Amino acid sequence: MSTPRVGIIGCGGIAYAHRDGYRANGIEPIAFMDTNKAAAEALAKDVKNAKVFDTAQALIESGMVNVVSVCSPPAFHEEATVLSLRNGIHTLCEKPLAHTIESGKNIAAAAASSSALCMTAFRHRFLASMVKIRSLLDEDRIGSVVFFNNIFCGHAPGMKDKWFSKKALAGGGSMLDTSSHSADLFRFLVGEVAEQKAVTNRRMENADVEDSAVLIVKADNGAIGSMTSSWMAGTGEAYVDIMGEKGRIFYDYIKGTEVRVELLNGEPEVHNVEVTWGFKEEIEHFLGAIEGKYPLACTAHDGLRSLEIIMRCYS
Numbered sequence: 565m566s567t568p569r570v571g572i573i574g575c576g577g578i579a580y581a582h583r584d585g586y587r588a589n590g591i592e593p594i595a596f597m598d599t600n601k602a603a604a605e606a607l608a609k610d611v612k613n614a615k616v617f618d619t620a621q622a623l624i625e626s627g628m629v630n631v632v633s634v635c636s637p638p639a640f641h642e643e644a645t646v647l648s649l650r651n652g653i654h655t656l657c658e659k660p661l662a663h664t665i666e667s668g669k670n671i672a673a674a675a676a677s678s679s680a681l682c683m684t685a686f687r688h689r690f691l692a693s694m695v696k697i698r699s700l701l702d703e704d705r706i707g708s709v710v711f712f713n714n715i716f717c718g719h720a721p722g723m724k725d726k727w728f729s730k731k732a733l734a735g736g737g738s739m740l741d742t743s744s745h746s747a748d749l750f751r752f753l754v755g756e757v758a759e760q761k762a763v764t765n766r767r768m769e770n771a772d773v774e775d776s777a778v779l780i781v782k783a784d785n786g787a788i789g790s791m792t793s794s795w796m797a798g799t800g801e802a803y804v805d806i807m808g809e810k811g812r813i814f815y816d817y818i819k820g821t822e823v824r825v826e827l828l829n830g831e832p833e834v835h836n837v838e839v840t841w842g843f844k845e846e847i848e849h850f851l852g853a854i855e856g857k858y859p860l861a862c863t864a865h866d867g868l869r870s871l872e873i874i875m876r877c878y879s
């Protein structure tokens with residue numbers, strides 16, 4: 565592919581992280597679209613020769629871009645992503661892949677029949693901490709995994725006033741929002757999910773989705789995962805804790821710099837890791853895969869699997 569010419573569809577909060585991720589890889593996004601035109605104009609503001617489009621279709625069919633980031637709410641991912649893929653445009657779609665399994669399947673089908681790549685934006689896979697944990701597991705440092713425990717909790721009561729708490733737009737609540745990352749990390753670090761169930765609660769008023777949940781999964785290799793999500797839980801917590809037959813690997817996102825290993829027979833270890841948000845690394849991977857340097861590590865299928873695991877718990 566010639567030099568990436570990038571468009572961003574949906575220009576709210578996360579679009580800034582995408583823009584900065586492309587910039588950190590030496591590429592300035594040039595085309596912007598948001599149903600709230602002021603949001604697209606704000607993101608385009610300091611870009612020379614930027615163009616703001618009124619619709620996703622106009623941006624995609626303009627011929628101006630060959631790479632697109634889809635950063636709209638989940639209910640709108642399918643429309644933009646499928647059209648983009650049909651036009652041969654490499655597409656990075658934010659998580660969760662969609663708001664329903666059917667919509668996610670439509671995206672995965674479009675990805676399978678497109679000449680372009682479709683990546684689900686699971687940035688956690690690309691964090692130095694998770695890459696380190698993956699390599700420690702590959703080295704069999706803690707033996708086969710017995711438990712994967714993960715919490716992503718924060719105090720975000722403002723979610724009740726946003727699309728995040730509207731089922732028709734989001735597809736689900738805290739579990740789909742944050743545990744879609746967790747389910748992907750489980751599949752990345754532990755294995756494919758064979759069974760899933762969840763307990764959820766909604767204490768937020770004006771919301772028709774859960775604000776707190778525990779998702780429990782069992783991998784086809786027998787490992788058990790527990791993933792806790794909340795927008796309401798006090799001061800918050802974020803960690804990945806993996807217990808194997810021979811030891812344990814622990815990473816605390818809030819402390820940040822250390823992956824700790826405790827072994828049944830051996831001294832504790834500390835592995836220092838760089839702390840980033842993962843957007844630069846995720847986009848670096850996406851652009852490298854587009855260049856043909858390696859296969860895409862995180863696909864629409866991965867997005868669909870994470871979506872299926874969680875959506876099946878709601879029914």
Ligand SMILES: NC(=O)c1ccc[n+]([C@@H]2O[C@H](COP(=O)([O-])OP(=O)(O)OC[C@H]3O[C@@H](n4cnc5c(N)ncnc54)[C@H](O)[C@@H]3O)[C@@H](O)[C@H]2O)c1
Binds near residue numbers: 577635660685
């Ligand atoms: N990877 C992460 O860590 C992470 C973090 C936050 C959000 N996200 C995901 O990013 C996506 C967007 O979240 P956000 O926090 O930026 O939300 P946001 O509300 O800040 O921004 C969404 C933007 O999309 C626009 N929009 C709405 N409908 C649209 C449409 N049909 N076409 C184009 N634009 C439309 C809105 O006007 C708004 O500007 C969601 O899928 C969310 O789950 C991912």
